[in-house]
Amino acid sequence: MRRPLTLYGLTFSLPLLIWQLLFFVFPLVFLVALSFWTVKNFRMQPDFDTVNWVTIYGRSVFWQAYGTTLAMAAFASALVSILAFPCAYAIAFKLSDNARRWAVFLMVIPFFTSYLVRVYSWQIFLSDAGIINVMLGWIGLGPYGLLNTVGATMIGYLTLTFPLVVLLQLFSLVFIDRTLIEAAHNLRCGRLRTVFEVIVPSARVGLVIAALFAFILCFGDFVSPIYLGGGDPTTLSILITDTTKSGQQWPRAAVIALTMIGTLLVVAFAAVRFAYKGRTK
Amino acid sequence: MKNDTLVSFEGVVKRFGDFVAVKRMDFEIGKGEFLAIMGSSGCGKTTTLRMLAGLEAPSEGVIRLSGKPINDLPTWSRDTPMVWQSLALFPFLNVVENVEFALKMRAVGKAERRRRAEQWLDRMQISEFAGRNISQLSGGQRQRVALARSLVVEPEILLLDEPLSALDAALKVRMQSVLKNLQRETGITFVYVTHSQSEAFSMADRVVIMSRGQIEQIGTPQEIYRTPRTRFVADFLGSSNVFTGTVTASDGGGVMLDTPAGPLRLTSGERLAAAPGRSATLTVLDTRTNLALTAPGGPVNAIPVRMIGEEFIGATATIYLETGTGQEIRVQKSHEELAGIPLEIGQELFAWWAHADGHLVTEE
Numbered sequence: 237m238r239r240p241l242t243l244y245g246l247t248f249s250l251p252l253l254i255w256q257l258l259f260f261v262f263p264l265v266f267l268v269a270l271s272f273w274t275v276k277n278f279r280m281q282p283d284f285d286t287v288n289w290v291t292i293y294g295r296s297v298f299w300q301a302y303g304t305t306l307a308m309a310a311f312a313s314a315l316v317s318i319l320a321f322p323c324a325y326a327i328a329f330k331l332s333d334n335a336r337r338w339a340v341f342l343m344v345i346p347f348f349t350s351y352l353v354r355v356y357s358w359q360i361f362l363s364d365a366g367i368i369n370v371m372l373g374w375i376g377l378g379p380y381g382l383l384n385t386v387g388a389t390m391i392g393y394l395t396l397t398f399p400l401v402v403l404l405q406l407f408s409l410v411f412i413d414r415t416l417i418e419a420a421h422n423l424r425c426g427r428l429r430t431v432f433e434v435i436v437p438s439a440r441v442g443l444v445i446a447a448l449f450a451f452i453l454c455f456g457d458f459v460s461p462i463y464l465g466g467g468d469p470t471t472l473s474i475l476i477t478d479t480t481k482s483g484q485q486w487p488r489a490a491v492i493a494l495t496m497i498g499t500l501l502v503v504a505f506a507a508v509r510f511a512y513k514g515r516t517k
Numbered sequence: 518m519k520n521d522t523l524v525s526f527e528g529v530v531k532r533f534g535d536f537v538a539v540k541r542m543d544f545e546i547g548k549g550e551f552l553a554i555m556g557s558s559g560c561g562k563t564t565t566l567r568m569l570a571g572l573e574a575p576s577e578g579v580i581r582l583s584g585k586p587i588n589d590l591p592t593w594s595r596d597t598p599m600v601w602q603s604l605a606l607f608p609f610l611n612v613v614e615n616v617e618f619a620l621k622m623r624a625v626g627k628a629e630r631r632r633r634a635e636q637w638l639d640r641m642q643i644s645e646f647a648g649r650n651i652s653q654l655s656g657g658q659r660q661r662v663a664l665a666r667s668l669v670v671e672p673e674i675l676l677l678d679e680p681l682s683a684l685d686a687a688l689k690v691r692m693q694s695v696l697k698n699l700q701r702e703t704g705i706t707f708v709y710v711t712h713s714q715s716e717a718f719s720m721a722d723r724v725v726i727m728s729r730g731q732i733e734q735i736g737t738p739q740e741i742y743r744t745p746r747t748r749f750v751a752d753f754l755g756s757s758n759v760f761t762g763t764v765t766a767s768d769g770g771g772v773m774l775d776t777p778a779g780p781l782r783l784t785s786g787e788r789l790a791a792a793p794g795r796s797a798t799l800t801v802l803d804t805r806t807n808l809a810l811t812a813p814g815g816p817v818n819a820i821p822v823r824m825i826g827e828e829f830i831g832a833t834a835t836i837y838l839e840t841g842t843g844q845e846i847r848v849q850k851s852h853e854e855l856a857g858i859p860l861e862i863g864q865e866l867f868a869w870w871a872h873a874d875g876h877l878v879t880e881e
Contacts, residue, residue, distance in 0.1 A: 418572055419605035421592045423619040423666070433618075437609040
């Protein structure tokens with residue numbers, strides 16, 4: 237049902253609309269335009285040249301970084317989904333109402349501290365002279381090179397996404413109709429099998445959305461790959477900063493950023509389609 | 518019909534913390550029987566059914582299925598499929614996948630389970646909806662899917678927890694005959710929990726009436742209707758006039774009761790153990806209660822009453838009357854039987870019934 241615009245309605249919606257125009261649509265349009273600009277003598281000038289697209293898409297280092305970032309974000313979102321599920325399941329089905337409220341509160345606490353600070357504190361754990369290696373030293377092991385590895389980057393990604401994924405999964409699990417679980421048990425579906433036959437399909441939308449959020453956060457993350465992964469392998473976020481630093485190549489950085497936005501749109505679209513597959517209103 | 522016992526409850530008690538949901542249940546369910554468990558909400562009927570399904574564990578006592586105790590058997594190891602009030606169909610599976618579910622859990626091969634599921638869809642006359650989503654079905658169609666899903670494994674017993682409560686009146690009556698025919702054709706024991714007297718009495722071979730966690734009466738619908746055993750059952754069914762008074766005489770010929778409505782006598786051959794001086798309650802069916810302008814003679818009880826209202830449903834009329842002490846009495850008769858009796862509000866009449874039509878019930 238369409239309703240005519242009123243001054244009253246506009247009073248509330250206009251500020252948000254202007255904000256979106258100013259800080260989202262306009263920069264995005266500018267980014268597209270920027271990707272066709274050219275750089276001469278370290279100075280950008282407005283232009284309409286596809287040279288940046290051709291250069292970036294012609295470089296193997298870009299495609300390597302693209303593949304790495306895609307794979308690492310996909311792996312991280314799968315890993316965090318699998319690790320978070322037992323946690324969300326236990327909170328949803330095994331705890332009393334009171335304990336569940338406490339668990340939700342505990343899952344919110346990590347957000348009190350900045351992500352950057354949490355990543356720095358991982359450095360204290362993982363560095364060569366860090367807490368873990370010192371403790372391993374007591375039993376005659378190590379030191380191991382834990383920092384500046386893909387594993388360390390993954391730890392950072394989990395730090396970023398784990399509480400959020402648990403909360404998102406939890407909210408879809410608590411709304412599952414309990415009689416469906418009883419009905420499955422009653423039809424000879426055992427406890428573990430019910431998880432896969434009934435609970436996961438019932439919560440599918442929430443689980444997919446949670447994984448999607450994890451993917452989006454990891455795909456664009458700069459903090460973990462640089463401070464825990466040591467910038468190696470290079471992710472797209474690192475490639476962007478490198479590109480801007482080397483010779484003022486903002487237009488080329490814009491090409492990378494737009495490719496990332498495009499990828500996220502495609503992934504988000506596919507994920508939502510998959511989540512709602514087979515559902516009709 | 519009830520040659521052998523399929524299920525027996527022996528001293529079964531269920532407590533939730535301090536709350537006693539089921540006080541003590543001792544009863545048996547015969548093979549191939551249609552048993553209805555009836556009572557108002559919170560009487561423990563659903564808890565009883567859930568204990569039989571293995572969804573609740575009894576706090577005390579033993580439940581046997583085919584002679585074997587099943588107390589410790591989890592629900593997925595019993596063959597006691599249940600139809601939920603909400604039906605609990607899986608929304609992420611289509612119709613035929615829902616019906617196949619139990620077969621899949623039993624590791625029946627793909628082709629075989631599709632064949633058996635389709636057989637049941639056919640039997641329930643919903644074959645055309647096999648590929649549909651649950652959300653695309655009407656209430657009656659969902660009902661049939663739920664029945665097919667539970668019956669596809671051809672169990673010995675089917676548990677039903679108020680499955681018809683969400684349907685409209687006309688569909689309810691149709692599904693009642695579907696259920697009754699299904700039970701008769703398959704010979705599967707049905708245990709049907711309901712709060713609706715019409716559902717219980719129209720379908721069941723035997724009815725269990727429960728109140729506050731206890732069995733008030735078990736019997737065929739006719740037995741219960743004609744001779745309610747307790748005051749609760751008489752009030753619950755609402756088909757009898759009830760008089761409470763003191764026994765003044767009890768001998769081989771009958772019992773005399775002194776009630777606010779006057780002295781009443783009954784001579785039916787059952788339960789005449791009432792000792793003089795004790796309180797007792799007499800019931801008489803409203804269909805067995807008659808009206809007359811003058812008190813008739815013979816072996817009858819007659820009470821002077823004043824008419825206070827009437828209600829016509831089809832061919833029968835229910836006349837509401839009041840005794841001198843303000844007790845309400847109902848008389849249910851066909852229009853022919855009431856011919857010649859002036860039915861006007863305020864009319865003085867006599868309500869009467871034969872001594873043999875009264876019954877004594879147990880006081881609580």
